[in-house]
Amino acid sequence: MLGTLRKIVQEVNAAKDLRAALGIIVLRVREAMGSQVCSVYLLDPETNRFVLMATEGLNKKAIGKVSMAPNEGLVGLVGSREEPLNLEHASEHPRYRYFSETGEERYASFLGAPIIHHRRVMGVLVIQQKERRQFDEGEEAFLVTMSAQLAGVIAHAEATGSIRGLGRQGKGIQEARFVGVPGAPGAAVGTAVVVLPPADLEVVPDKTVSDIEAELGLFNTALEAVRADMRTLSDKLATQMRKEERALFDVYLMMLDESALGGEVSKVIRTGQWAQGALRQVVTDHVKRFELMDDAYLRERAADVKDIGRRLLAYLQQERQQTLTYPDKTILVSEELSPTMLGEVPEGKLVGLVSVLGSSNSHVAILARAMGVPTVMGVVDLPYSKVDGINLIVDGYRGEIITNPGAVLRDQYAAVVEQERQISEGLDVLRTLPCETPDGHRMPLWVNTGLMADVVRAQERGAEGVGLYRTEVPFMIKERFPSEKEQLAIYREQLAAFHPLPVTMRSLDIGGDKCLSYFPINEQNPFLGWRGIRVTLDHPEIFLVQTRAMLKASEGLNNLRILLPMISGTHELEEALHLIHRAWGEVRDEGTDVPLPPIGVMIEVPAAVYQIRELAQQVDFISVGSNDLTQYLLAVDRNNPRVADLYDFLHPAVLQALKLVVDGAHAEGKPVSICGEMAGDPAAAVLLMAMGFDSLSMNATNLPKVKWLLRQVDMPTAHALLAKVMCIDNPQVIYSTLQLSLRSLGLSRLVKPSVVIQS
Structure with a gap:
């Protein structure tokens, strides 16, 4: 059958x-x-x-x-x-x-x-x-x-x-709901605009030509046209992001270089193959190699190569991309979104992005976060080619797409979008006010950064420091390891931008779903493999250069804090501390007089939860990585849309683990902070404050909402709410309890729309 x-x-x-x-x-x-x-x-x-x-x-x-x-x-x-x-x-x-x-x-x-x-x-x-x-x-x-x-x-x-x-x-x-992976936070209600591939490389036939020079001329003309397009799009985005983020377009330009893809196509043309066939052959070979790789980051590069190939083919065929009409509130939908597609939407019209393929670490997801555009990646079940022109809701918080939403759902999400707009308009008032409860409890709100575009948003929203600077982002947008001098310049800019506020720099955290094209990590199970501190301890030359750059960048500013990721035991911590002290000694021997900055440990691995007191004894502060800790406690790959609904930071086991960490750190007299999506959820932030976290670090977009809510809730109320949810064994019931409690206080408007729907 x-x-x-x-x-x-x-x-x-x-x-x-x-x-x-x-x-x-x-x-x-x-x-x-x-x-x-x-x-x-x-x-x-x-x-x-x-x-x-x-x-x-x-x-x-x-x-x-x-x-x-x-x-x-x-x-x-x-x-x-x-x-x-x-x-x-x-x-x-x-x-x-x-x-x-x-x-x-x-x-x-x-x-x-x-x-x-x-x-x-x-x-x-x-x-x-x-x-x-x-x-x-x-x-x-x-x-x-x-x-x-x-x-x-x-x-x-x-x-x-x-x-x-x-x-x-x-x-x-x-209406229908499709689950993907959160790419960039936020909610959007708009009209789907489907971007289909501009040209189909797969159907290009082989053809022998006698005038090889003419074919080379055609190909070089196409190369220059696409290069010009890349520069134009980069310039178009200049007002929306800084030079560092626009460097992603440099990756495309490098692919077109004579020493890369451009040169390979020319070599095939010289064998007598026509330009279109040579392009198909080279692009297909590259795509196959990338798609067969176990490394998630390298697999994403296949999409970049395909996009370049399609653009070149469109010029060779004397065709441009499909003529698209972009309505107000455009939600861009494609099988594989590329950074260049974003630049083609008129400024002010793009409200959301949906990609059938890709992960939260795709180039387009990185750019979307920098631009503040709600994005969902990896929506594998979405029949994307058929949704052009229909109404869509993009829930970038939970990684969900809702097609043909009914009036009630549209109104719910439209209200959320409007609330976000109103809160944004009132930022000047909130920015100057402290995050302090009605009964006087101070809760410092910090931001997570990685791109320089994050700095401006963080300052506009009144951040009191950086709880997590992701140093891997500058590494990811380059084609090689940045030198000590290059890293020093990047770190100095970040430290100076926030001075005198503290900036917590995490040592290079690659592996899992964050890998470098020039440093491939091929593993069967990357999330349980060679990642975080495990990589840098095995490569002390990388760790030492980065630490030296951080220390030198802090000279005269003294607002640096160093954070160590993926620590699973005291032996790893002791090795890392030894290398940090060694780098500090080398920097001082060279004449750079900097004090040893505070050093902290990220609690992301369940083993670290149960060794919290031993770890806290050896460091100056503790920081919980809520995204990875939730992932490992629940054994759920947070980038896998098939199990995305099982990933829930309000799971009772997660809440109990967080309480253990706070109590253990405080027992050793060490402050403890938390960074990740959980800290940026206003309702969850109330629970974290009640648990005793000393600071919360989040995406800058969420900071005003968290500040607004915490300024409305006194500590006895927060403690009572925490005590109530700690007795509940179901995350959905916890969501409902939070919503009902906040509603009774007249504060429910900041609960996520998806929480309202589920309850």
Whole structure:
């Protein structure tokens, strides 16, 4: 039956709409299984009833009219139990219900399978036969497989809106939700603009040419045109980001160089291949090599190479990119977004980004965070080519896309967007005010930075320091390790920009999903592999150069703090401290008189939670990395959209671990801070303050909202709320409890929209 299944799937995927797809399924499944009847019932969420939507064998006049609740009939039983039902004589089952309009009294045997997509029951697929018999295991397995395929078809139909009008009284499912990976925080409501590849390299044929010089001339003209495009786009973004961020366009220019991709294509042309074929050959070879790599960062470079190849091909074919109209509130959607696509949207119109492929460390995600554009990456189930022009919601906090949102949902998110705008307008007032509770408790709010664009936003929002400066970002946008002198200049600019406020610089944290193109790390399980301090301890030459650059950059400023990532035990800490002292001695011997800065440890690994007192004894401060700690405690890859809904920093185990860390650090007299998405969530920040964290560090975008909420909540209220949630064993109930408590205080407007929806 595999061949039959494959043919049915191909035919269904080619259907023009859901009605046609359902018709194909019931017809082909009935033929394949040799049964007299095949029917599809879809669950109408408005009436919560299973409605007959397609059939071969029953009376077709019953389509859209016959329906049953989850507690009615055999179809309702299959849907409510969420498992197949195989009956030799259906009418003898106590849940059997007879519908005279269907004419099904002639059919004895019944086999039904639930249609489920991402845990949500969407309908039931049924086959029936006249003779009494038990369907065998192979037939049951085939129907279950077919229902799984149908689930994807229905989900796509929801997304594109083609399911509308198929429900009773012309009503249908109005919205669909797709889960991806958060790329850049924020929420957006707008219109989808789909960017399709400008040219298809895969269909370019081989062709021999005699005039090689003419082909080289054509290719060089295309090279110059794309180079010019890159420079124009970089200049266009000059007002939105600093030179350091625009350096990502330099990566594209380097690819076009004669010593790189450009030179390789010219070499193939000289063998007699025409320019388009030579380009296809070189780009395909590079893409294949990148896509086969285990390293996540290097796999992302395949998208960059493809984008360059398509642009060159468009010029060689004398075609430009598709002519796009960008409405106000444009949400850019593509299979693989590239940095250049962002620059082509007129300034002021781009409100959100959606990429089917890619991770939170794609170049486009880095740029989106720098520009403050809500972004979701890795939305693998989204039928992106069909969503052009429809309404979309981008939830960059939780990594969700909602297509065809209903009025209530649109209003909820529009209110959030408007609240963010209003809060932004009131920043001048908040910026000069301390983050202090009504009863006088001070809670310093710091920012996480990595790009120089973060500095301006942080200062506009009144940050009191930098809780985490990601030093890997300058490494990621270069093609080689930056020298000590280059690092010194970058770090000095960061330290000087915030002086006299403290700046916490994390030592190079690569590995996992953050790798360097010039320093590949190929592993089966990178998140449990060679990353963070493990890499730099194995390469003391990298660690020492970076530490020396940090120390020299702090001369005369003395606002540096050094943070060590991914520490899992005291032996790693002792090695790192030894190297820091060695670098400090070398710097002083060279005549740079700087005091030894405070040194801290990141608590990201569960082992460190249980050694918190031993670690705290050897350092000056503790900083919790909430993103990784949550990931490791829950054994959930936070960049994997398949399990994204399991990643939850309000999980009871996470809350209990955080309390252990605070109590342990304070027992040794050491301050403890927290950085990551959790610290930037206003409701979670109330709990963190109650736990005793001495400072919170977050994305600059979230800082005003956190400050506003903490200024409204006194410490007894925060402690009471913490005590209440620490007794709850379910994260969803914790969300609801937080929301209800804040609402009772008149403070619910800063709870995330996704929390409101879930509750």
